[in-house]
Amino acid sequence: MKYVCDVCGWVYDEAEGAPEYGIAPGTKFEDLPEDFECPLCGVSKDNFSKE
Amino acid sequence: MEIKYIGVNDRITDLFEGQFEIPNGISYNSYLVRDEKIAIMDSVDLRFFDKWLENIKKELNDTPPDFLVVNHMEPDHSSSIRHLVLEYPSIKIVSTKKSFDMMRGFFGTDFDESKIVVDNGTALSLGKSTLTFYTAPMVHWPEVMVSYLDTEKTLFSADAFGKFGALDHSEDWACEARRYYFGIVGKYGAQVSSLLKKLSDLKIEKICPLHGPTLDSNLSYYLDLYEKWASYQPEVDGVFIAYTSVYGNTKEGALLLKDELESRGTRVSICDLAREDMHEAIEDAFKYNRLVLATTTYNNGIFPFMREFINHLTERNFQNRTVAFMENGTWAPNAAKTMKSMLENSKNLTIIDTGVTILSALNENSRAQIVALANELVK
Ligand SMILES: [Fe+2]
Ligand SMILES: [Fe+2]
């Protein structure tokens, strides 16, 4: 599943994770920490929608 | 310690960023801060590199500048970076990590030998004065930062507080700054608000934006406007009528509504979306507290200019206003329904149910509807 930042368009792909930000491949979006921020624009998790 | 303007006026470009009409040109602002160290604040569009370099040399003669501070990576402010580095190989580039990532995209290099990566709150001493950087993500790109020079109480604000118009042309600030803001930054009101909050503890006496004049008096006027724009609050009590018309009948309806409203003492602005600057219309939709959309049923939907206009509004988080509709149709008028559904997800709109349906041309019925709508709009 992919999630896209509503503000800047950055995409979180669960399969790929985000290794450059310390998030392992396969990490479910819901398992990201509550204080997870979009690495591109800094907004919180609730600003993401399912792609 | 002094700040020197070393920017350039662009009188060549007809469509800024590929879409905005700029009949009076635009400026790409760059500033030179001279202390024990010398910092250049942002570069300019590459087409004006020679003029910019001439401005730099006029100030510095043969002294090389120490730093190029990059507040924003959009090419109107960044495309000269590589040429500047070739001119001054010892210069250090000061910017956010995201900017250097973008440089790799634009130039194929992130200038590894020259880079100084800064983050929110990083300070850079120039001698007696210090520059402090504040990140401003999505105002209106993700890498953006602003810079504060303590001794001069000056904010280098990137595209924020910018306006269209070259600096050798004088005109009202708000109109062209508003058209710039809603055209370019409008979607990112929340991000602008959080930047304003972030900066609220700084003592700011001067704002140096990347376009338009330096602001150094009556700053609360500009800050108040920005607060309003960023929070999508209307500025003016009045009605903006945006219309399209194929044979002039919808136009007649729009003009009749204008007369009816004005005779009730209401301020009205009106625009033919097919013939006038679309971005002036966007600006007015955000400026006034009431909006009337008038268009023709077309291809079982609405006339293309109206569709484009509404898309511009919703993309920019249009909200907090009263909206009414006027439709025209010869056999199956359904433009109002289409327009309404396009605004369905917009927050906090008050939709006026009293609509106007013109069947081909104005008649007694539709005239009465227009009068009723005028009454409803001034309630
Ligand atoms: Fe920009
Ligand atoms: Fe710009």
Ligand SMILES: [Zn+2]
């Ligand atoms: Zn984002």
